Amino acid sequence: MKVCVFGASGYTGASIYKLLKETTDVDVVGTYLTEPTMFDDLYKLDINQPESFSDFFKKAQPDVVVWSVMSGPNEHELVDQGLMHLITHLTLQTKLVYISSDFVFTEGKGPYDEEDPMSKLPDDHLLAGYANAKVKAERFITKELSNYAILRAGPVYGENKIGKLDERTDKLAYHLRSDKRIAFRNDLVRTFVHVDDLAAVTVEFVQNDVTGVYHAGPDENQSFYQFMRQKAEEFGYDMNLVEKDSEEEIVNQEVPKNTSLDTEKITKITKQNFR
Numbered sequence: 001m002k003v004c005v006f007g008a009s010g011y012t013g014a015s016i017y018k019l020l021k022e023t024t025d026v027d028v029v030g031t032y033l034t035e036p037t038m039f040d041d042l043y044k045l046d047i048n049q050p051e052s053f054s055d056f057f058k059k060a061q062p063d064v065v066v067w068s069v070m071s072g073p074n075e076h077e078l079v080d081q082g083l084m085h086l087i088t089h090l091t092l093q094t095k096l097v098y099i100s101s102d103f104v105f106t107e108g109k110g111p112y113d114e115e116d117p118m119s120k121l122p123d124d125h126l127l128a129g130y131a132n133a134k135v136k137a138e139r140f141i142t143k144e145l146s147n148y149a150i151l152r153a154g155p156v157y158g159e160n161k162i163g164k165l166d167e168r169t170d171k172l173a174y175h176l177r178s179d180k181r182i183a184f185r186n187d188l189v190r191t192f193v194h195v196d197d198l199a200a201v202t203v204e205f206v207q208n209d210v211t212g213v214y215h216a217g218p219d220e221n222q223s224f225y226q227f228m229r230q231k232a233e234e235f236g237y238d239m240n241l242v243e244k245d246s247e248e249e250i251v252n253q254e255v256p257k258n259t260s261l262d263t264e265k266i267t268k269i270t271k272q273n274f275r
Helices: 009-020 052-058 072-091 128-144 169-175 196-209 224-235
Strands: 003-004 025-033 064-067 096-102 148-153 182-184 210-216 240-242
Touching: 003 009, 003 052, 009 064, 009 196, 052 064, 052 096, 064 072, 064 196, 072 128, 072 148, 096 128, 096 196, 128 148, 148 182, 148 196, 169 182, 182 224, 196 210
Parallel strands: 003 025, 003 064, 064 096, 096 148, 148 210, 182 240
Antiparallel strands: none
């Protein structure tokens, strides 16, 4: 089986790529855009450039494609160009595993299951570029393809397979090491998923024939404040250094309150035990 990982040098993509390299009977190739790359054998590729993308894809000829590219405010460009280029190259036999986000539920009234309708933010919202592009991507995939798996995930945390820590936990550890207080919101509820658990379940979907939309993560939902206090205790620091942040917000910058995910569906078809 030949697998291509787009975004193999990113935080989540690197764990997926490394795990696939360690998987028997899998021949994996990966792409990156900006230096420095996390691996020596990745291909530098701007997936928004149709000619170079086409040349790369025709040479790679993957059986499965993993899309783990994340670009924040530039997510719309990734969807309108890169993802569109990809879909035009996929055959009926080529499976797409697309890493999506809990931010497709912008009304923030979770927990959500896979059948709940997605929603968008107003175009002038600070987070609209990322959230609305994910909604657009999912709708396009489900309309145009049949051989796909969409894995939605909440905040991804932990040390990945090449030793990189997520930005939030890294910031937490930095403050706690210096006995500095740090504050997180208690009104923002999410389903936090460890990066290696997300990578492992992605590899399962690469190897199986399961298709559709799935929520990846544990069955526990927590606020950022609760989660970070728990991490502080696990790290061996004083959890009381983690305080509740202000819940005041600026107009057009309000964050969806509860985008937690009901993960019961995925537990029925995967061997992965989410921590």
